[in-house]
Amino acid sequence: MGRDWRQFLPKTVTVLRRGYGPGDLRADLIAGLTVAIVALPLAMALAIASGTTPDVGLVTAVVAGFLISAFGGSRFQIGGPTGAFVVIVYGVISKHGYDGLLMATLMAGGILIVAGLLRVGTLIKYIPDPVTTGFTSGIAVIILASQVKDFFGLTADKVPAEFIPKLQALWAARDSLSLPGLALASACLAAILLMRRYAPRLPQFLLVTIAAAVAVMALNLPVDTIGSRFGGVAAQLPLPSLNFWHWDKVRDLLPSALTIALLAGVESLLSAVVADQMTGARHRSNIELVAQGIANVASTLFGGLPATGAIARTATNVRTGARSPVAGMAHALFILLFMLVLAPVMKFVPLAALAAILVVVALNMAEAHRFRLILGTTLGDRTVLLATFALTVLVDLTVAIEVGMVMASFLFMHRMAGLATIAGGEAVLEEDQADQERREGHYAPNFGLPSDVAVITFRGPLFFGSASVLKDAFDQIGARRRVYILRLEETPMVDPTGAFALRDFLKRVLDDGAEVIVCGAARPVMRSLLKTIEADVLRRARFVGTFDEARRKATPA
Numbered sequence: 001m002g003r004d005w006r007q008f009l010p011k012t013v014t015v016l017r018r019g020y021g022p023g024d025l026r027a028d029l030i031a032g033l034t035v036a037i038v039a040l041p042l043a044m045a046l047a048i049a050s051g052t053t054p055d056v057g058l059v060t061a062v063v064a065g066f067l068i069s070a071f072g073g074s075r076f077q078i079g080g081p082t083g084a085f086v087v088i089v090y091g092v093i094s095k096h097g098y099d100g101l102l103m104a105t106l107m108a109g110g111i112l113i114v115a116g117l118l119r120v121g122t123l124i125k126y127i128p129d130p131v132t133t134g135f136t137s138g139i140a141v142i143i144l145a146s147q148v149k150d151f152f153g154l155t156a157d158k159v160p161a162e163f164i165p166k167l168q169a170l171w172a173a174r175d176s177l178s179l180p181g182l183a184l185a186s187a188c189l190a191a192i193l194l195m196r197r198y199a200p201r202l203p204q205f206l207l208v209t210i211a212a213a214v215a216v217m218a219l220n221l222p223v224d225t226i227g228s229r230f231g232g233v234a235a236q237l238p239l240p241s242l243n244f245w246h247w248d249k250v251r252d253l254l255p256s257a258l259t260i261a262l263l264a265g266v267e268s269l270l271s272a273v274v275a276d277q278m279t280g281a282r283h284r285s286n287i288e289l290v291a292q293g294i295a296n297v298a299s300t301l302f303g304g305l306p307a308t309g310a311i312a313r314t315a316t317n318v319r320t321g322a323r324s325p326v327a328g329m330a331h332a333l334f335i336l337l338f339m340l341v342l343a344p345v346m347k348f349v350p351l352a353a354l355a356a357i358l359v360v361v362a363l364n365m366a367e368a369h370r371f372r373l374i375l376g377t378t379l380g381d382r383t384v385l386l387a388t389f390a391l392t393v394l395v396d397l398t399v400a401i402e403v404g405m406v407m408a409s410f411l412f413m414h415r416m417a418g419l420a421t422i423a424g425g426e427a428v429l430e431e432d433q434a435d436q437e438r439r440e441g442h443y444a445p446n447f448g449l450p451s452d453v454a455v456i457t458f459r460g461p462l463f464f465g466s467a468s469v470l471k472d473a474f475d476q477i478g479a480r481r482r483v484y485i486l487r488l489e490e491t492p493m494v495d496p497t498g499a500f501a502l503r504d505f506l507k508r509v510l511d512d513g514a515e516v517i518v519c520g521a522a523r524p525v526m527r528s529l530l531k532t533i534e535a536d537v538l539r540r541a542r543f544v545g546t547f548d549e550a551r552r553k554a555t556p557a
Contacts, residue, residue: 007119008287011075015324024323031322032330034203035078035313039065039331040338041209042313042361044226044233044346045354046081047305049146050089051161052098054226054346055234055339056305057081062237062336064295064307069328072291073284074272078313078328079295083361084263085306087142088397092256094161099244100253106300107250107257112264112293120265121285127266128412130384131404133370138392138400140366143358149173150355153181153223163393181223181352188212188356196360205357212353213345227347235343237336240301259398260296264308268292271309278318312364380411413465420466421459447547452482453554459490462498462525470501483554484509487547489520499532506537516541519550 039061047057061080068079092101115121145163148170149156155176159169188208195204216223226233272283288309295307317327374385388404447455460466486505494502509516518541521529529538544550 007073007284008116008290009284010071010287010291010325011073011284012070012325015075015326020324020326025326027321027323028327029330031317031320031327033334034320035317035327035331036334036338037203037206038316039078039080039310039313040335041205041349041354041357043081043335044349045357045361046083046086048150048351048354049083049086049143049358050081050305051093052089052305053230055230056303058233058335058339059237059302060299060304060307062332062339063302063304064299065335066329066332067295067298068268068291068307068309069325069332070291071287071294072268072272072309072325072328073286073288074275074309074314075281075283075324076275076279076314076318076322076327077268077272077283077288077309077325078317078331079268079292079307079309080313081305082267082308082310083143083358083365084136084139084267084308085260086146087139087392088256088259088263089305090146091161091396092253096249096253096256099246100249100256101305102244102300102303103246103249104253104256104260105296105304105306106245107253108260108264108306109293109296109298109300111257111261112289112296114293115261115265116286116289116291116293119286121269121289127405128384128408129370130374130381131388131401131408132266132270133367133374134385134388134404135392135397135400137366137368137371138389139397140362141393143362143365145170147355147358147362150224150351151182151185151359153178153185153352178223180221181350184212184215184221184223184350185352185356188353189359192356192360208356209349209353212350213348216350217348221350224351225347226349226351229351232347233339233343235340237339238303241303242301244300255398259401260306262401263397264292264296264306265289267311268309271311271314274311275314275318278315380414384408384411413463416461416463417465417469419460420462420469422456422469422472447551449485449551449554450482450556453485454481454483455485455487457487457490461493461495462488462491462502463493463495464497467498467501470498470505480512481514483515483517485547485550485554486516486518487520487550488518488522488525489547491525492522494525494528494532496528496532499528502529503533503537506533506541510537510540515554517544517550517553518542519544519547 040058043057043061044054045057047054047060065078065080068077072079089101092104096104142163145166148154149159153176154170154173156169156173160166191208191211192204195202195207215221216225268288269285272285272288275281276283292308299305299307317331322328371385374381384404384407387407388400391400391403449455458470462470506516521543526543542553544553
């Protein structure tokens with residue numbers, strides 16, 4: 001029991017128990033400050049792209065970022081708003097208002113807490129790459145589309161949330177192109193890309209944001225800024241409140257809450273895995289989900305956005321020498337300090353600079369290399385990838401994930417069923433036996449057994465996708481036999497459908513007056529058969545451990 005509960009122990013507790021000195025604190029403060037410098041403009045940009053105000057992104061980074069590090073299962077995780085949420089957040093706000101988003105995020109936090117306590121964290125890793133790559137690439141395309149307005153300085157009163165109508169509205173506003181806005185955004189984008197190539201250690205986002213704000217003030221450029229559109233940034237955290245909750249909206253918001261919970265769970269665990277790979281540490285997935293849930297609940301109480309582990313910021317935290325979750329908590333406190341001190345000057349930040357930052361975020365999310373690699377694999381994986389991508393862009397992220405997972409599940413079942421084979425007909429049996437016994441140097445037709453004995457070898461999992469293989473066994477066997485030896489040495493598992501198919505096979509053979517000998521069934525297989533097949537049917541068959549024993553029992557004395 002103690003070992004089971006250890007997986008719910010936050011990494012902060014583990015670190016403090018093992019000893020934490022001044023040197024550790026110094027390293028964590030330096031790392032936290034560095035990450036905060038990266039996260040500050042990014043949090044504002046993501047909030048604006050999500051359809052809300054920049055101070056909401058900062059509140060999310062402070063509240064959720066602190067709690068994810070404090071209660072999480074990763075030593076290096078950095079939490080906050082991320083690009084993955086932009087699409088779903090923008091859609092929920094457009095459809096249900098900001099109160100609807102807060103409700104959906106609060107519900108998602110509860111779902112994550114329950115999922116962590118139920119130890120679902122170990123299952124999220126089974127979401128296949130074609131699905132995750134499909135929806136992250138789709139999100140990247142939508143983020144790029146959402147930044148066209150500010151990147152080109154277009155004037156459009158109401159831009160729809162849907163992808164095609166959005167492009168149509170932006171195209172209709174093409175005559176409002178702002179050359180100063182486009183020039184500033186292009187310069188910011190070029191500067192970020194150049195620094196990433198030639199000076200990757202510099203805080204590119206912050207430097208570009210500061211330079212753009214200085215250029216706007218010095219040159220009096222006619223471009224939109226945080227001040228002109230939003231009035232500035234609040235210099236304080238709002239008071240916690242639950243005034244947004246309305247019971248009559250719970251049912252309508254449940255699909256969005258499930259999507260937010262899934263995205264938060266997947267991205268946080270992917271980020272934790274990246275940190276593990278960089279450091280050799282090991283995260284605790286279930287307490288990580290619980291921490292994500294706590295952070296999202298708290299974020300909504302302060303009016304914040306959904307939050308999760310941020311891969312790029314977590315990697316930055318590792319590279320700058322973080323030693324414990326204290327670095328993540330320090331990053332949140334530094335952002336709070338920036339809010340309190342720098343709020344008056346943040347109003348000069350041009351939206352064109354933030355649009356350039358989000359273009360870079362979208363390009364990183366697109367994972368073009370991984371997308372191309374999956375396109376070069378099997379038809380099934382290509383179909384799952386393209387379907388998830390298209391549905392993310394053109395329909396809805398919730399639908400995309402649901403359809404992608406269903407398609408991936410059917411593809412997996414088809415592949416598993418393809419692994420199941422049965423050898424029992426004369427021609428198949430000779431070939432199968434030749435492969436096995438000629439290598440051993442004692443090949444004999446029909447394993448040296450009389451002609452009225454049939455050997456049926458089932459390979460692979462016997463589940464609902466492969467049960468039909470067993471049902472077709474009689475067609476392969478041909479004429480009626482005195483004894484049937486059913487070999488299950490290479491059958492790792494049997495589900496209820498497979499067990500029922502085996503029962504039907506046994507009953508048909510036994511009722512026909514033949515004898516059945518089952519050999520090599522592993523303990524998990526036997527447990528499944530005992531739970532599913534009637535005792536009187538099992539008693540009529542003979543179960544032995546090895547094929548040699550089955551041959552002796554099938555041969556007349």
